[in-house]
Amino acid sequence: MFDLIIEGFSLVLNFHTMLLILGGTLLGLMFGLIPGLSATMAVAICLPITYGMGPVEGFALLIGLYIGGSSGGFIPSVLLNLPGTPSSVATTFDGYPMAQKGLAGRAFGISIITSFWAGLISIIVLVLVAEPLAKFALNFGPFEFFAVALLALTLISSLSEGSLLKALIAALLGLTFAFVGSAPIDAYPRFTFGMNELSAGFNMLPVLIGIFAISEMLKIIENKNKISTPGSQLNIDQAKIKGLGWPLKDFWKQKWNFIRSTIIGLGIGILPGIGGGTANLVAYGTAKKQSKYPEKFGTGIDDGVVASEASNNATIGGDMVPLISLGIPGDTVTAMLLGGLMLHGLQPGPLLIEQNGPIVYSIYAALFIANIFMVILLYLGMRGFVKMLSIEKYYLYPIIIALCVVGAFGVNNRLFDAFALLGFGILGYLMVKTKFPLVPLILGFILGPLLETNLRRGLQLSDGSFMPFVTEPISGLFLLATVLSIVFSVIKERKSRMNKSANIAG
Amino acid sequence: MKKSFKLVAVILVALSMLLAACSSSNEGSTSTSSSSGNSDGGESNYPTKPINIIVPAGAGGDTDRNTRITAEYLAEELDGNLVVSNVNGSGGTVGAQQVLDADPDGYNVLAFHNSTIINSLLELADFGFEDYQLAGSAITDLSNSFIVNADSEFTDLQSLIDAAKEKPGEITIATETGAFTHLQLLAFQNLTDTEFKIVDVGSASEKTTALLGGQIDIIPTQLGLVQEYIESGDFRTLGVMSEERLAGAPDVPTFVEQGVDLKFDKFFYWGFPKDTPQEVVDKFSKALEIVTNNPEFQKEIEPHLLNANYLSPEELFEHFEKTTEEYKALLDAAQ
Numbered sequence: 001m002f003d004l005i006i007e008g009f010s011l012v013l014n015f016h017t018m019l020l021i022l023g024g025t026l027l028g029l030m031f032g033l034i035p036g037l038s039a040t041m042a043v044a045i046c047l048p049i050t051y052g053m054g055p056v057e058g059f060a061l062l063i064g065l066y067i068g069g070s071s072g073g074f075i076p077s078v079l080l081n082l083p084g085t086p087s088s089v090a091t092t093f094d095g096y097p098m099a100q101k102g103l104a105g106r107a108f109g110i111s112i113i114t115s116f117w118a119g120l121i122s123i124i125v126l127v128l129v130a131e132p133l134a135k136f137a138l139n140f141g142p143f144e145f146f147a148v149a150l151l152a153l154t155l156i157s158s159l160s161e162g163s164l165l166k167a168l169i170a171a172l173l174g175l176t177f178a179f180v181g182s183a184p185i186d187a188y189p190r191f192t193f194g195m196n197e198l199s200a201g202f203n204m205l206p207v208l209i210g211i212f213a214i215s216e217m218l219k220i221i222e223n224k225n226k227i228s229t230p231g232s233q234l235n236i237d238q239a240k241i242k243g244l245g246w247p248l249k250d251f252w253k254q255k256w257n258f259i260r261s262t263i264i265g266l267g268i269g270i271l272p273g274i275g276g277g278t279a280n281l282v283a284y285g286t287a288k289k290q291s292k293y294p295e296k297f298g299t300g301i302d303d304g305v306v307a308s309e310a311s312n313n314a315t316i317g318g319d320m321v322p323l324i325s326l327g328i329p330g331d332t333v334t335a336m337l338l339g340g341l342m343l344h345g346l347q348p349g350p351l352l353i354e355q356n357g358p359i360v361y362s363i364y365a366a367l368f369i370a371n372i373f374m375v376i377l378l379y380l381g382m383r384g385f386v387k388m389l390s391i392e393k394y395y396l397y398p399i400i401i402a403l404c405v406v407g408a409f410g411v412n413n414r415l416f417d418a419f420a421l422l423g424f425g426i427l428g429y430l431m432v433k434t435k436f437p438l439v440p441l442i443l444g445f446i447l448g449p450l451l452e453t454n455l456r457r458g459l460q461l462s463d464g465s466f467m468p469f470v471t472e473p474i475s476g477l478f479l480l481a482t483v484l485s486i487v488f489s490v491i492k493e494r495k496s497r498m499n500k501s502a503n504i505a506g
Numbered sequence: 507m508k509k510s511f512k513l514v515a516v517i518l519v520a521l522s523m524l525l526a527a528c529s530s531s532n533e534g535s536t537s538t539s540s541s542s543g544n545s546d547g548g549e550s551n552y553p554t555k556p557i558n559i560i561v562p563a564g565a566g567g568d569t570d571r572n573t574r575i576t577a578e579y580l581a582e583e584l585d586g587n588l589v590v591s592n593v594n595g596s597g598g599t600v601g602a603q604q605v606l607d608a609d610p611d612g613y614n615v616l617a618f619h620n621s622t623i624i625n626s627l628l629e630l631a632d633f634g635f636e637d638y639q640l641a642g643s644a645i646t647d648l649s650n651s652f653i654v655n656a657d658s659e660f661t662d663l664q665s666l667i668d669a670a671k672e673k674p675g676e677i678t679i680a681t682e683t684g685a686f687t688h689l690q691l692l693a694f695q696n697l698t699d700t701e702f703k704i705v706d707v708g709s710a711s712e713k714t715t716a717l718l719g720g721q722i723d724i725i726p727t728q729l730g731l732v733q734e735y736i737e738s739g740d741f742r743t744l745g746v747m748s749e750e751r752l753a754g755a756p757d758v759p760t761f762v763e764q765g766v767d768l769k770f771d772k773f774f775y776w777g778f779p780k781d782t783p784q785e786v787v788d789k790f791s792k793a794l795e796i797v798t799n800n801p802e803f804q805k806e807i808e809p810h811l812l813n814a815n816y817l818s819p820e821e822l823f824e825h826f827e828k829t830t831e832e833y834k835a836l837l838d839a840a841q
Contacts, residue, residue, distance in 0.1 A: 044565075048590075051578060138715065138718050138719035138720075139719060140719070141716065141719060141721040142721070181595070181596070182595065182596040182597075184706075185683050185706040186683050186684070187596055187597050187630050187683065187684050189596075196600075196603050196607075199595065199596050199599065199600060200593075200594065200595030200596060200600040201595070272712075272715060322715075326714075326715070326718060327711075327714070327734065328711055328714065328715050328718075329566050329711060332565075335564060335565045335566040336565045336566070338565070338566035338711075339565040339566045339570055339571065339574070342566070342571050343571070343574055343575070345806075345809075347733065347734045347809075348734070349732075349733075349734025349735055349738065350734060350735060350738040350740055351734050351737055351738045352734070354738075412592070412593055412594060412595070413560075413591040413592075413593050413604075414593065414604065453708075456706075457705065457706055457707060460703075460705045460706060461678065461703075461705050461721070463703075
């Protein structure tokens with residue numbers, strides 16, 4: 001294995017290939033930082049360019065795009081409260097308040113440092129233990145996936161502020177939107193109202209970007225008097241970064257949070273079918289739940305940014321695990337990469353490493369190098385990014401909205417998705433106005449299909465019996481955790497309410 | 507300072523326009539290009555702009571793979587840009603519908619396979635192959651197969667049939683409801699008078715995952731998609747549903763040899779929306795024929811156990827009609 005590592009690096013360490021990784025990472029970062037454009041699109045657009053290259057060069061470029069596209073999303077999250085990608089939604093929760101306090105530089109520092117280390121750890125895990133991990137993930141069938149999704153759904157309580165009732169309504173709304181389109185398994189059309197466009201249902205990216213980014217911009221437009229004072233609350237000079245932007249001793253304080261979030265990201269990445277979009281929310285929710293001061297989340301504390309950014313970069317290595325060791329794609333980007341492997345004449349599957357060791361290790365090397373380029377490019381560009389704030393909002397927002405529309409259209413090449421984006425933007429705006437939390441809707445929307453499909457598949461396997469969901473060990477364990485999670489939330493809620501009334505009484 | 511902000515703004519505008527320009531031709535997908543033809547209008551000069559190819563299935567599957575390989579050669583032959591886009595959803599009907607609704611100007615093509623027949627037979631779609639202006643077929647996949655885990659008790663079809671008769675409805679077999687493989691299962695049950703527990707596990711890669719994880723006993727899939735797992739000793743095939751043994755897998759017995767008269771071919775076709783100019787379709791078909799006969803193309807698809815087999819639009823139409831009758835009979839018998 002050691003000589004394979006050296007061979008892999010030697011294939012990549014030449015001017016031409018390094019340039020491809022660098023270019024890929026840079027372009028990927030741009031796709032990441034523009035709301036609506038994502039790593040998937042970057043890889044999809046550049047895949048044909050790689051036909052003319054050898055597999056090593058081709059994958060150097062694609063990996064650069066993948067790492068860059070998965071990393072740039074925090075920038076608009078922090079500066080503008082607009083998530084750049086679905087996997088940086090949770091970064092807005094604390095990153096933006098932090099920037100509002102004049103600490104944008106710190107938020108960047110945290111994001112870059114945790115992204116780098118979490119990414120690095122996930123790549124090392126990929127190189128060292130991909131096979132056993134992938135084999136373990138194979139134990140997850142319909143029963144287990146259902147239980148995991150159910151556990152993730154209990155995070156609703158910790159991921160929303162204010163009324164729990166409103167949070168639950170929002171979550172149900174999200175579930176309902178997930179039902180639109182052909183039903184899983186029997187493809188029976190639901191809630192399509194006879195419209196062909198609706199039969200494919202709503203896509204995750206337009207829903208997410210609409211709910212979070214478009215609604216945020218609508219909110220800004222509403223305050224049109226303030227629009228002419230760009231960066232009003234934000235002092236750009238304060239956003240300057242000293243050193244790495246984040247003192248080492250503060251990083252040390254976050255070590256458990258960091259490790260937990262990285263593991264969550266890795267785990268969710270390894271499971272086929274769930275990716276960064278879920279990981280950042282789950283990691284944030286868990287961090288808040290485990291925290292001694294959950295009430296401070298959302299006010300601009302380190303913990304929130306660390307959880308989100310560590311988990312979403314840890315999914316990179318995680319997603320690659322089943323791809324490399326078993327030939328199974330973990331999410332949409334890795335499905336593109338799988339197609340790329342095939343088009344370069346490599347047969348993905350359990351023999352990939354054995355038969356094409358040097359190429360696989362050159363992919364590993366590219367991951368390492370792109371991860372480093374990512375950090376360098378982000379630190380170099382940081383000043384420029386902060387300047388984005390000084391662009392008059394009436395220049396900036398129309399452009400961003402236009403790019404969002406392009407991105408939504410690009411997901412599945414349908415104009416329908418662009419309209420869906422705007423529709424969900426309006427819905428998100430109305431929800432904010434009426435004080436309904438947005439995150440439960442997204443959680444319901446993402447987890448809905450996972451719950452439904454796996455419930456129905458599980459029941460097909462068990463001839464309609466619910467028992468295996470409880471008796472299968474892994475699934476049973478997750479269901480137990482689900483019950484405990486709900487019980488603890490209720491107890492906590494009770495306690496805080498009692499404290500409150502005690503305070504009032506006192 | 508102010509100047510640099512404007513610069514950033516200008517760059518952003520430029521980028522957005524660039525992307526918008528890209529997306530009109532290039533949405534989220536592939537552009538396989540050689541030098542592009544650049545003369546003005548008229549069908550004789552076709553293509554004068556990028557041809558938009560819709561694959562109604564996701565990246566990483568066999569429809570996507572076969573289309574992209576063929577598109578690469580077609581681009582050379584047509585001397586133009588071919589942009590492959592994936593439009594997913596509803597067993598392929600969403601993408602197929604999109605091509606039907608597209609402008610019939612010769613720049614919108616569907617690349618799909620015989621699931622079109624099943625989609626309309628099962629009434630998942632209210633249109634069929636006859637609604638397209640067919641351009642032909644270049645690839646046929648004869649490697650439809652039943653795959654089991656290497657440590658499975660089933661070594662051949664006979665042992666499978668015996669076991670199924672002993673405990674009807676207990677052996678699990680994977681499917682994607684409404685897909686081509688579902689039909690194979692129904693036909694197999696009917697022909698051998700057996701009953702399996704048919705469980706939906708999803709697409710080709712999800713089937714592979716389920717079999718690797720031991721959640722299912724048998725998966726029906728293309729042998730060409732799982733060769734690696736057979737070679738690695740994870741999987742075993744119970745045979746292929748072809749007339750004769752495959753040249754690329756001479757050790758694998760056919761279903762017919764084992765006494766089960768089941769033959770299926772998966773053919774990948776190209777179709778334009780109705781009213782596309784005939785000259786354009788002819789030119790595309792001609793290019794498809796040349797590609798099919800190109801030894802380099804044949805060599806490239808051979809390892810995937812695919813056959814380069816050109817069907818002209820007329821031959822394809824007849825093949826579609828014949829196959830539809832067969833599938834209909836199979837479905838009727840199964841109900």
